[in-house]
Amino acid sequence: MMEQLLATKAEARSLSFYYGDFQALKGISMPVHERQVTALIGPSGCGKSTFLRCFNRMHDLYPGNRYDGQIILQPDNTDLLARSIDPIDVRMRIGMVFQKPNPFPKTVFENVAYGLRVRGERSRRAVEEKVEQALHDAALWDEVKERLHQPAYNLSGGQQQRLCIARALATDPELLLFDEPTSALDPIATASIEELMHDLKKRVTILIVTHNMQQAARVSDFTAYMYLGELVEFGVTDELFIKPQKKQTEDYITGRFG
Amino acid sequence: MHRKHQDVVFALVGIVALMVAVLTFLTLFVNMAVDGLPRLDWHFFTSFPSRRATQAGILSAWVGSTLVMLVTAFFAVPLGVASGIYLEEYARKSWVTDLIEINITNLAGVPSIVYGLLALGLFVYQFGLGQSILSAGLTLALLILPVVIVATREAIRSIPQVIREGSYALGATRWQTVRYHILPYSSAGILTGIIIGMARAIGETAPIITIGALTFIAFLPPAPLKAEPPFVSFDWLMSPFTVMPIQMFNWTSRPEAAFQDNAAAAGFVLVFMTLAMNGLAIWLRYRLRRNIKW
Amino acid sequence: MANEHASKQYDLDLGAIRTRVLQMGGLVESQIRRAIDGLASGDLAALEQVIDDDHRVNAMEVALDGDTSHLIVRRQPAASDLRMIFAIAKTVTDLERIGDEAQKMARMAKAIHERGAAPLPPAVDVRHAAEAAIAMLRRSLDAFARLDCEAAQGVIRDDAGLDAEFRAILRQLITFMMEDPRTISTALEIVWIAKAIERIGDHAKNMAEYVIYIVRGTDVRHTRSPQPGA
Numbered sequence A: 001m002m003e004q005l006l007a008t009k010a011e012a013r014s015l016s017f018y019y020g021d022f023q024a025l026k027g028i029s030m031p032v033h034e035r036q037v038t039a040l041i042g043p044s045g046c047g048k049s050t051f052l053r054c055f056n057r058m059h060d061l062y063p064g065n066r067y068d069g070q071i072i073l074q075p076d077n078t079d080l081l082a083r084s085i086d087p088i089d090v091r092m093r094i095g096m097v098f099q100k101p102n103p104f105p106k107t108v109f110e111n112v113a114y115g116l117r118v119r120g121e122r123s124r125r126a127v128e129e130k131v132e133q134a135l136h137d138a139a140l141w142d143e144v145k146e147r148l149h150q151p152a153y154n155l156s157g158g159q160q161q162r163l164c165i166a167r168a169l170a171t172d173p174e175l176l177l178f179d180e181p182t183s184a185l186d187p188i189a190t191a192s193i194e195e196l197m198h199d200l201k202k203r204v205t206i207l208i209v210t211h212n213m214q215q216a217a218r219v220s221d222f223t224a225y226m227y228l229g230e231l232v233e234f235g236v237t238d239e240l241f242i243k244p245q246k247k248q249t250e251d252y253i254t255g256r257f258g
Numbered sequence B: 001m002h003r004k005h006q007d008v009v010f011a012l013v014g015i016v017a018l019m020v021a022v023l024t025f026l027t028l029f030v031n032m033a034v035d036g037l038p039r040l041d042w043h044f045f046t047s048f049p050s051r052r053a054t055q056a057g058i059l060s061a062w063v064g065s066t067l068v069m070l071v072t073a074f075f076a077v078p079l080g081v082a083s084g085i086y087l088e089e090y091a092r093k094s095w096v097t098d099l100i101e102i103n104i105t106n107l108a109g110v111p112s113i114v115y116g117l118l119a120l121g122l123f124v125y126q127f128g129l130g131q132s133i134l135s136a137g138l139t140l141a142l143l144i145l146p147v148v149i150v151a152t153r154e155a156i157r158s159i160p161q162v163i164r165e166g167s168y169a170l171g172a173t174r175w176q177t178v179r180y181h182i183l184p185y186s187s188a189g190i191l192t193g194i195i196i197g198m199a200r201a202i203g204e205t206a207p208i209i210t211i212g213a214l215t216f217i218a219f220l221p222p223a224p225l226k227a228e229p230p231f232v233s234f235d236w237l238m239s240p241f242t243v244m245p246i247q248m249f250n251w252t253s254r255p256e257a258a259f260q261d262n263a264a265a266a267g268f269v270l271v272f273m274t275l276a277m278n279g280l281a282i283w284l285r286y287r288l289r290r291n292i293k294w
Numbered sequence C: 001m002a003n004e005h006a007s008k009q010y011d012l013d014l015g016a017i018r019t020r021v022l023q024m025g026g027l028v029e030s031q032i033r034r035a036i037d038g039l040a041s042g043d044l045a046a047l048e049q050v051i052d053d054d055h056r057v058n059a060m061e062v063a064l065d066g067d068t069s070h071l072i073v074r075r076q077p078a079a080s081d082l083r084m085i086f087a088i089a090k091t092v093t094d095l096e097r098i099g100d101e102a103q104k105m106a107r108m109a110k111a112i113h114e115r116g117a118a119p120l121p122p123a124v125d126v127r128h129a130a131e132a133a134i135a136m137l138r139r140s141l142d143a144f145a146r147l148d149c150e151a152a153q154g155v156i157r158d159d160a161g162l163d164a165e166f167r168a169i170l171r172q173l174i175t176f177m178m179e180d181p182r183t184i185s186t187a188l189e190i191v192w193i194a195k196a197i198e199r200i201g202d203h204a205k206n207m208a209e210y211v212i213y214i215v216r217g218t219d220v221r222h223t224r225s226p227q228p229g230a
Helices: A048-054 A087-093 A108-118 A124-137 A141-147 A157-169 A187-200 A213-219 A237-242 A247-253 B002-039 B042-046 B059-090 B095-107 B112-126 B133-157 B161-169 B174-202 B206-210 B244-252 B257-289 C008-041 C044-075 C079-114 C123-146 C149-179 C181-216
Strands: A008-019 A022-033 A037-041 A065-073 A094-097 A175-179 A205-209 A222-227 A230-236
Touching (some): A022 A048, A022 A222, A037 A048, A037 A213, A048 A175, A048 A205, A094 A157, A094 B161, A108 A124, A108 A157, A108 B174, A124 A141, A141 A157, A157 A187, A157 B161, A187 A205, A187 A213, A213 A237, A222 A247, A230 A237, A237 A247, B059 B095, B059 B174, B059 B244, B059 B257, B095 B133, B133 B174, B133 B206, B174 B257, B206 B244, B244 B257, C008 C044, C008 C123, C044 C079, C079 C123, C079 C181, C149 C181
Parallel strands (some): A037 A205, A037 A222, A094 A175, A175 A205
Antiparallel strands (some): A008 A065, A222 A230
């Protein structure tokens, strides 16, 4: 079927994760297909955000966290969780967009240029070109080209979130992580972000956490349902939403949960 | 009705309590102003102390205070800010950092004369810096270090975690995150803390007396700029000195009434300097905060 | 479908729609029965009533379409709920068509009796076929009510028998028409009635297939034989 024809961009292999003594993820194995949108759904506290944050080693920022298992990133077969791998190198390849738009209190331009500056890009022209391209890619250029050097917080919430997407895109990530990217936005802004994801997946692999099942159904090609730190079911989105294989999944997506 | 009555009573009690503080300060200030203002003229700022009260001025005192403050800032700011950043952004939480944290909080409460004793032993004799501007500056730097550290940490803590995560998610190192985000966004709070610390230091008397500042100085420290190469000189650092509060203390211990007026005038200048510094802190905070929103 | 939704109202709404589908099925079934009874008895008033009552079937279809679209808008049903609503929408269409077929039967029966023609012997076989069709309809409605795949598969199998019965009636009528051309008008009307019964069987089979879709999520339409346990 569809699954076998697709290349795998990343793959979790018996991934467990611990916050101190608490085991938040329990042996998760699943693929993330290249240039597809994979959605993670599940009730609050099921570990979907925790799982997402393993992909860019965000947990390394806080003490007491421990990974077990592997996340293999293709094409070079790198285990992102290996001790020998610097989390900074991981984050160089994998972008992230957060729940609440978090532009830096700087100008629109500097927000997008930041990833390039961090990578030591000195050429002014190269930075300008990349910034413009990223803003085009995030469908924001026309709205901000006149005010590139104004503070980013003057933008609307939806624009701020697209700015954060542009910021992540400027450094050409291979995989883009979205952590409930529209939970703070109104329906129109949400629709524009979803539309954007649809365009982006031509070039970049997307992994998205959402607590909105309809959103998962709308934007994703594959869906994973998680519950209490375990992966209950992973499958093609259309199939999962019409005929889930597991009763737990069925109960959750039909609202019989609780 | 009874409950409303309670409200009125408490409001009255509150107003009275507030008035006690405000009125006391006002009375002191006005009293000082009335006594001292007639003495405040150009001559007062440009004259050395003198045995004749009407000819005495605060030149050596305010120059001394300014130079000591420069030294204090030079040492306290980088040390305090660096410590604050290290504790907030770099140090892993452990019992060692907990211990350091408790120590810093306690240091802020140590009486200033204890710092003076420490400085006397360490800077004046051990390091052989003598009863100099450098010794005094270092002493006061030590005194306000905890204030600067605490202010830095508080300012850094007020930066939302999502901003840090946003920076790290783009592949930034800790230093890049500090350099491009933490420092710029916390600078308002840090500056406020520094200035408030300095405002405290400028009025400190006890530790300066302890390290042996002279009370009667009729000369200025060597100038920092010279006509011949290498043009700059740091001789002033080792110079004897006096500061505003000591000058005041000196005058108040004289029997003549005219010297009491001099003390009042100097006190007025000192209070004005302190208030001006606090005002600057408020203004800076307002200016810098305007550009930052989360 | 065993446990309940977190939203009680969702359960109530869905339950109400399913009940109304069964009520519509009951009305349609009585329409067929009265049409076939009318054919036998020649009670013109009763046949007239059947023709008239079709608007009640149509009204129920419209009402149920409204209910299902409201439920879709409000609840965004997924998985088994989605399949249920989808199947209900299609079932309602089939029931409405069965209603039309019953009306058609009543019209033909009325035409035969108004002309005062003597009924042809195959009327007995027609009655038998009609009973079979009614049984299929009832069983598919039961299968829908209980989400019973076995019963639904029985209905699907029985459709072939009804088709055979239709062809037998047709052959018989052709013989009559060849022997006595005066019977042609009546025979043709009976062909129409038989054809309507055969169509009712097809609709009942469709409804049975929707039941299997609801339960198993597999579409068994246009396949030779439903795979058990697929």
